[in-house]
Amino acid sequence: MLTILFDGVAYGMLLFILAVGLAVTMGLMNFINLAHGAFAMVGGYITVLLMQRLDVPFLICLPLAFAGAALLGAVLERTLYRPLYHKPHLDQVLFSIGLVFMAVAAIDYFVGSTQQIVQLPSWLKGRTEIGGGDWILGMGHYRLFIIAVCAALTVVLQYVLAHTRFGSRLRASVDDQRVAAGMGINVNVVFLSTFAFGSGLAGLGGALGAEVLGLDPTFPLKFMIYFLIVVAVGGTSSITGPLLAALLLGIADVAGKYYIPKMGAFIVYSLMIVILIWRPQGLFVRQGGKA
Amino acid sequence: MIDAQKSLLNKSRIKAWEPALWLIAFAVPVLVPSYALIVNEIAIVALFAVSLDLVLGFSGIVSLGHAAFFGLGAYTAALFCKHVNPDPHIGLLVSMGAAAVLGLAASFTVLRGTDLTRLMVTLGVALLLLELANKLDWLTGGTDGIQGLVFSPVLGQFEFDLYGRTAAYYSLAILLVLFFVARRLVNSPFGATLKAIHDNRLRAMAIGIPVNARLISIYTVAAAMAGAAGALFTQTSGFASLDVFEFHRSADLMLMLVVGGTGWLYGGVLGAIVFKLMQDALSAATPQYWTFWLGLFLVVLVLVGRDRMFKPWTWFKRGGA
Numbered sequence: 001m002l003t004i005l006f007d008g009v010a011y012g013m014l015l016f017i018l019a020v021g022l023a024v025t026m027g028l029m030n031f032i033n034l035a036h037g038a039f040a041m042v043g044g045y046i047t048v049l050l051m052q053r054l055d056v057p058f059l060i061c062l063p064l065a066f067a068g069a070a071l072l073g074a075v076l077e078r079t080l081y082r083p084l085y086h087k088p089h090l091d092q093v094l095f096s097i098g099l100v101f102m103a104v105a106a107i108d109y110f111v112g113s114t115q116q117i118v119q120l121p122s123w124l125k126g127r128t129e130i131g132g133g134d135w136i137l138g139m140g141h142y143r144l145f146i147i148a149v150c151a152a153l154t155v156v157l158q159y160v161l162a163h164t165r166f167g168s169r170l171r172a173s174v175d176d177q178r179v180a181a182g183m184g185i186n187v188n189v190v191f192l193s194t195f196a197f198g199s200g201l202a203g204l205g206g207a208l209g210a211e212v213l214g215l216d217p218t219f220p221l222k223f224m225i226y227f228l229i230v231v232a233v234g235g236t237s238s239i240t241g242p243l244l245a246a247l248l249l250g251i252a253d254v255a256g257k258y259y260i261p262k263m264g265a266f267i268v269y270s271l272m273i274v275i276l277i278w279r280p281q282g283l284f285v286r287q288g289g290k291a
Numbered sequence: 292m293i294d295a296q297k298s299l300l301n302k303s304r305i306k307a308w309e310p311a312l313w314l315i316a317f318a319v320p321v322l323v324p325s326y327a328l329i330v331n332e333i334a335i336v337a338l339f340a341v342s343l344d345l346v347l348g349f350s351g352i353v354s355l356g357h358a359a360f361f362g363l364g365a366y367t368a369a370l371f372c373k374h375v376n377p378d379p380h381i382g383l384l385v386s387m388g389a390a391a392v393l394g395l396a397a398s399f400t401v402l403r404g405t406d407l408t409r410l411m412v413t414l415g416v417a418l419l420l421l422e423l424a425n426k427l428d429w430l431t432g433g434t435d436g437i438q439g440l441v442f443s444p445v446l447g448q449f450e451f452d453l454y455g456r457t458a459a460y461y462s463l464a465i466l467l468v469l470f471f472v473a474r475r476l477v478n479s480p481f482g483a484t485l486k487a488i489h490d491n492r493l494r495a496m497a498i499g500i501p502v503n504a505r506l507i508s509i510y511t512v513a514a515a516m517a518g519a520a521g522a523l524f525t526q527t528s529g530f531a532s533l534d535v536f537e538f539h540r541s542a543d544l545m546l547m548l549v550v551g552g553t554g555w556l557y558g559g560v561l562g563a564i565v566f567k568l569m570q571d572a573l574s575a576a577t578p579q580y581w582t583f584w585l586g587l588f589l590v591v592l593v594l595v596g597r598d599r600m601f602k603p604w605t606w607f608k609r610g611g612a
Contacts, residue, residue, distance in 0.1 A: 032407055083594065089406040090353055091593045094549055097542050098589025105583030221538060225418060232411045262426050269419045273400060276412050280404025 002137040004258050005251060010143035012250025013150035014212060016243050018205035018223070019230040020157065021198020023242040026231055028174050028194055029085050032092045035099035036202055036227055037220030043069040043203025044210040044219065045107060048116040058121050062207050069203020074196035081195065082188075100220045107217040115216045146208055153201070158239055170194060229272050235282030245283065303478035312557075313467060320459040328455035333567045334462035335523045340547045340559030341466075341473055342516035347545075348553030349477055350509050351489035353406050355541050356413030359397070359420050360390040360514040362536035364521025366424060369437040369531035377443045379526045383465070386522035387515040394514020398507040414538070421536035436532030440525070451527065458527035465523060469516055474556055476512065485509055489554075546589060 022036040043065035050056040050064060080099075084092055124145055130137045161167040172180040173190050181187045206219070213223065226249065234245030249268065256267045275283060316334075320327040343357045364386040371382045400412045424431045431437065444450045449457045476482055487495040488502055496502050525531045534540070543566065551562025569588075573581040 026407070032410065080590070080594065087593070090347070090545075090549070090553075093353065093355070093410065094545060094589050095593040097545075098586040098593070101582045101586030101589065103586075105580045105586065109580050109583070225414060228407075228411055228414070232407055263422075266419060266422045266426065269415045269422065273412055273415045273419070276404065276408050276415075277400055280408045 003139075004255050006137060006139055007143060008251030008254040009247060010140075010146050010250070011212065011254055012247035013147050013154075014205060014209045015226060015230055015250055016246035017150050017153060018202055018209065019227040019246060020239065020242055021195075021201045022227050023231045023234065023239075024170075024174075025195055025198050028170070029191060031081065031085060032089050032096070033081075034093060034096040034224055034228075035103070035220065036199075037222075037224050038100055038103035039069045039073055039199040039202040040206030040209070040223070041103060041107065041215070041217075041219040042072055042206065043200075044206035044215045045111060045116070046203070047207040048118060048210060048215060049111070051119060052116075058118075058124075062204060065207035066200040066204040069206070070196045070200030072203075073199025074192060076199075077192050077195040082191075100224070103220060104217045111217070113217055115214055116210065118211045118215075120211060142211065146212070149208065153204075154239070154243060161239060166190075166193075229268070233272060233275055233283055241282060303474075316463055317460070320456050324454060324456065327459040329567060329571065331455050331459040331462050331527055333563050334459065334466045335520050335527070336544070336547065336567060337560040337563035338462075338466045338469060338523070339517055339520035339544055340551070340563050341470060341556055342513045342520065342559075343544055343548055344553060344556060344559045345473060345477070345509055345513040345516070347548060348555065348558070349482065349485045349489060350506055351492075352401050352506070352510070353409055354401070354413040355410050355538075355545070356415070356417030357517055357544055358536050358538070358540040359413070359417040360394060360517035361521040361524070361540065362417070362420055362424065363393050364390045364518030365525040365531045365535040366431060366437070366521075367518070368522035368525040369440055370430070372440050372442055372526075373437060377441060379442045379445060379461070382442070382526065383519060383522045387518045390518020390521070391511050391515035393518075394511040395507065397514070398510035401510065402503050402506060414541075417536055417538070417541060421533060424533055424536060431531075434533060436530055436534075438530045438532075440529045440531075442526050442529075451529075455527070462523045462527060465519060469519060470556065470560070473512075473516065477556065481505070481508075486554075546585070549592065 018040050019036070021039075022033060025031060025033055025036075046065045046068045047058075047061040050061050051058065056064070076099075080095075084095055120142055124142045126141050128139050128141065128144075130139070161170065169180070169185050169190055172183070172185060173187050177187055206215070209215075213219075229249055230242050230246045233249070234242035252271060253265075253268055256263070256265070260267070316330070319330050339357070339361055342360070343354065346352045346354055346357070367386040367389040368379075368382045371385050372379075376382070397413075397416050400416070401409050404412075425433060427433075442451060445457055445461050449460075451457050451461075477485070484495065484500045484505055487498075487500060488505060492502060521535060524535065547562035547566040548559055549562070550565055551560065552558035570581070570585075573584050577584070
């Protein structure tokens with residue numbers, strides 16, 4: 001019972017780190033980016049390949065995965081994404097689906113279509129159990145590690161957004177691009193750095209999640225719907241919305257798969273549809289921002 | 292006749308090239324028998340694309356889950372053949388009915404919210420049905436699908452053969468009928484109100500168009516057409532599998548429509564032809580990695596812009612266009 005809750009929280013935190021970049025870019029640029037999962041996949045593959053081929057330790061791989069995905073994000077933002085900000089949503093959807101198809105086929109070509117396995121360092125293997133009987137809490141060490149990393153990142157993100165100059169520039173740009181630009185904020189630079197940072201986070205999430213979610217070339221397609229659920233249900237105007245949505249989704253998914261294995265995914269999808277019909281703008285929406 | 296009336300009617304008049312196009316389509320299976328199978332496939336996806344065009348091109352609803360109706364049609368046709376009656380005509384009608392019911396129910400989910408919400412909800416409905424088809428294995432055969440279906444001959448005399456000639460004519464005939472139903476629909480006053488909603492929902496509402504009722508009815512009609520395409524798919528291939536609900540089916544469909552041009556019924560047909568021939572050539576050249584080239588094509592298409600891409604004479608003009 002508590003174990004399921006714990007696993008759900010770990011899963012949810014992971015989803016949050018994977019999807020928060022998407023939430024920010026979607027809120028910021030009103031850009032429907034279905035290719036977000038591709039950045040996560042890149043991060044995952046950087047980790048796997050570095051560890052397998054060059055024997056780089058796991059902890060050093062994580063920042064490298066972040067940097068690699070962020071760099072790729074920055075390059076793509078500048079070259080491909082920027083001309084599309086003011087195109088209709090249909091174009092953006094098609095464009096990002098095209099990117100996903102390319103990423104899937106390219107990884108398939110270069111690495112192969114088999115599922116990749118991450119060799120965790122020994123101090124992250126194993127599990128600790130607390131309590132007993134019905135209320136036993138079994139904590140996998142790796143999941144504990146994931147929760148710790150993601151919680152730390154969340155706090156940092158919240159601090160950056162709420163208390164730094166960059167954060168206030170970002171929030172100003174989200175609320176109204178034109179006014180923000182008029183106040184002397186270089187909106188393009190804010191966009192570029194946010195996109196790169198969001199992609200980097202996705203890369204980090206992909207690296208962390210390679211062991212839990214499984215990593216193969218169809219990763220962006222398989223988890224696209226989960227990222228989108230987090231963003232659509234959580235709303236794009238704050239960090240807490242996607243966080244709560246991700247936790248909710250993580251717990252619902254793990255519990256659903258455990259208790260009713262036949263209908264697990266079914267429940268998640270129906271829940272999403274019901275929520276979106278009930279609150280089309282997402283569950284947690286801040287009033288006053290520009291829609 | 293008044294000029295304005297004339298110019299409005301002109302649009303719905305059948306152009307000289309239209310019968311020619313259909314004649315060529317119907318002649319291909321006889322002239323080049325080896326193409327009969329691909330003609331059949333093209334006719335099915337063309338019908339599917341026309342159905343999405345009604346929703347996307349004419350009413351402006353962005354949908355990533357149109358495969359839901361296609362899949363439901365396919366499975367209904369398979370189940371109907373297996374358990375009730377192997378007659379393809381009744382099966383087709385039943386499938387269209389089932390898809391229309393689902394479309395009616397699903398239409399209420401696309402009335403509210405933003406493009407993102409609609410994308411999510413339509414995608415969600417398709418995934419929901421995929422899950423159902425996967426998990427209700429006593430009914431749908433799970434991942435194996437429903438195989439070995441034998442349909443009775445079309446019109447009581449034409450057996451489905453291995454070379455696909457009957458299949459091609461059957462699909463082409465259904466496509467022709469439904470295409471002209473759709474054509475009549477979008478050229479009617481009803482179609483004009485749809486275009487008004489597509490251009491500006493608020494203003495359409497202000498001049499007294501019942502926006503929601505219009506969207507519900509067109510979504511239902513489009514769902515029935517997609518269901519017919521799904522039923523044709525099952526009836527001409529003899530099986531239904533989970534593949535019919537997959538995401539790539541909806542995505543490919545959108546690509547076809549965009550290649551051919553939205554808001555124009557022949558756009559779907561044209562896109563289906565181009566897409567199927569391209570897929571055929573690409574997957575023959577690189578069987579495993581053809582999606583890469585498909586993706587590249589999509590990216591380039593969007594970045595360059597559809598109008599510029601297919602009009603090479605504008606490539607070297609500067610700006611403005």
